[in-house]
Amino acid sequence: MAETKKKAKGLLSRAEGVLDVAQGTLNNLPNITLYGTSLVEIDNFRSLLDFSEGSVRVNTTDGIVRLDGIALHLAYMTDESIAVKGSIKNLSFE
Amino acid sequence: MKLKVIDFLFGACKIKATGTFLERIINIATQKGIFLRSITTSGEKSITFTVSRRGAEMLLNEPLCEGIEIEIVEKSGLPYIFSARKGRRVALFAPLLIMVFLFLSTQIIWHVNVIDATREEEELILAELKKLGVKKGAFKFTIDQSHVKNRILIDNPSLMWLWVDLKGASAIVKFAPRDMAPPLYDENEFYNVYSTRDAVITKITATNGVAKVKVGDTVLKGQLLIEGTMPEDGESIKYIHATGEVLGSVWEEKTVIIPKKKEIRTPNGEKVEHLSIKFKNFLVKLYINSSISYPDYDIIENNRIIVPFGPLFTKKEYIAVDVTYEENNIPLMQKAYESEFYASLTDKGYSINYKESLINDKGDSVHLTMRALCEEPVATERRMNLGENYSGTDN
Structure with missing residues (x-):
């Protein structure tokens, strides 16, 4: 099952290359945009896992994105994108 | 900024969620299509966020997560402002209406x-x-x-x-x-002067024309006093505009009836009111019995406009009176009438040469006849009818 998924991902990734479109367009990969150290926008996320002033964990199709910082809060959240504001110190994948 | 404007126009709520695993409610609300913004933690077990009015209603009406309490912390926006003042809409608009009414009232001539x-x-x-x-x-x-x-x-x-x-x-x-100037004499119009009253001539001054009467003559009403003709070259006659001052001695007379008793009407306290509303030609009576039970009464009518240009409210008061009679002071009344009569003559510019009063008893009343021999103007000009194309000279 996992192998099939991996194969499908690989195929989609290759198709993106052939079609010359942005990466993640076809296989729904998370799109993370960092504006300096104060704002992060994550598109194509799955759910919010953990939320506190010190850290935010967001589940995406490509794994869990973890943000560490000070006075973090969510500027907005829709079913497609989430924006985290505050003083971001670290962005990592788990 | 755009979001703030939308929130103000359509209303927004700040909501506080308290419980464990608060991320659940954020995820579920988002999946339901509720747009969350300004999500902040307030303590370990509570978060606050802002949602639209509709989103707040959805969150409150359908509890999305067990064990999480939701409460509205703050409401903002126009819909909430109006709903808070729902009962006071009249108070909001009444001053405006009054101001409009007052403004219009001052624009109308009363x-x-x-x-x-x-x-x-x-x-x-x-x-x-x-x-x-x-x-x-x-x-x-x-x-x-x-x-x-x-x-x-x-x-x-x-x-x-x-x-x-x-x-x-x-x-x-x-x-x-305007102080009107005396009319200009038209040279093509010819006038005679005639008597206005039966009189004895006391003064005659013909400034233009020929005097036909002399002082001491008795003249009748309509008699020629000054003729507008002038003899010219023996046989021919020139017609002119006759003018002059003619005073005559004339009897002025006036008779008044003085009742021997005067009626005194004293209200006895009884009163009946008849109210009615009149609008144009329609009269609506607000009373049933229109008959008055007492024989003597005075009527006082009051009309009041209820609304400008609207119906007329009429109140008729039938005040019952007791009628008594009292003797009139005839000599006193006679004096009053006489002084009034003679004053009216002098006001006209007549000079009074002789006065007399006659009293005739007629039973219930006295007929007072006042006479005065006055010297007054008795002349009037009247146009001669000589034809339209007449030049003014007869041969």
């Missing part, structure tokens, strides 16, 4: 006042003003004061100057009458 006018002048000016739209109930902004002034002065040569001042709800009319 009173037209002609200053320093005799009754005839007032009637004339009011009629002219009415024709030009200056009347009770007219809007002030429809009145062109210069046009009104010019039109009235053109149409009425007897007025020298006029102006309509619009002050508050009144139209104040100031005017100055």
Whole structure:
């Protein structure tokens, strides 16, 4: 099952290359945009896992994105994108 | 900024969620299509966020997560402002309506006042003003004061100057009458002077024409006094405009009836009121029994306008009176009538040479006849009818 998924991902990734479109367009990969150290926008996320002033964990199709910082809060959240504001110190994948 | 404007127009709520695993409610609300913003933690077990009015209703009506309590912390936006003042809408609009009503009231003329006018002048000016739209109930902004002034002065040569001042709800009319010059004699018109009364001539001065009577003559009404003809070259006659002053001795007479008893009507306290509303030609009686039970009564009628230009509220009071009679003081009344009569003659410029009064008893009343022998003008000019193309000279 996992192998099939991996194969499908690989195929989609290759198709993106052939079609010359942005990466993640076809296989729904998370799109993370960092504006300096104060704002992060994550598109194509799955759910919010953990939320506190010190850290935010967001589940995406490509794994869990973890943000560490000070006075973090969510500027907005829709079913497609989430924006985290505050003083971001670290962005990592788990 | 755009979001703030939308929140203000459509309303937004700040919501506090308290419980464990608060991320659940954020995820579920998002999946339900509720747009969350400004999500902040407030303590370990609570978060606050802002949602639209509709989103808040969804969150409150359908609890999305067990064990999480949701409460509205703050409501903002126009819908909440209006709903908070729902019961006070009248209070909000009433002052506005009153202001509009007051403004319109001040724009209407309620009173037209002609200053320093005799009754005839007032009637004339009011009629002219009415024709030009200056009347009770007219809007002030429809009145062109210069046009009104010019039109009235053109149409009425007897007025020298006029102006309509619009002050508050009144139209104040100031005017100055023209001192009319004596009419010019038309050389092509010929006049005789005739007597206006049966009289004994006391003075005759013919300034133009030939006097036909002399002092001491008795003349009848309509008799020729000064003839507008002048003999010219023996046989031919020249017609002229005869003028002159002619005074005559004339008896002026007036008879008044003085009742011997006067009626005294004393209200005895009984009163019946009949109320009715009149609108144009329709009369609505607000009473059932229209008959009055007592024989003698006085009627006092009061009319009151309820609404401007609306129906007329009429109150008729039938006040019962006890009628008694009292003897009149005849000599005192006679004196009063006499002084009034003689004063009226002197006011006309007549000189009184002799006075007398006759009293005739007629049972219930006395007939007082007052007579005065006066010296007064008795002449009037009358145009001669000589034909249209007459040149003024007869051969």
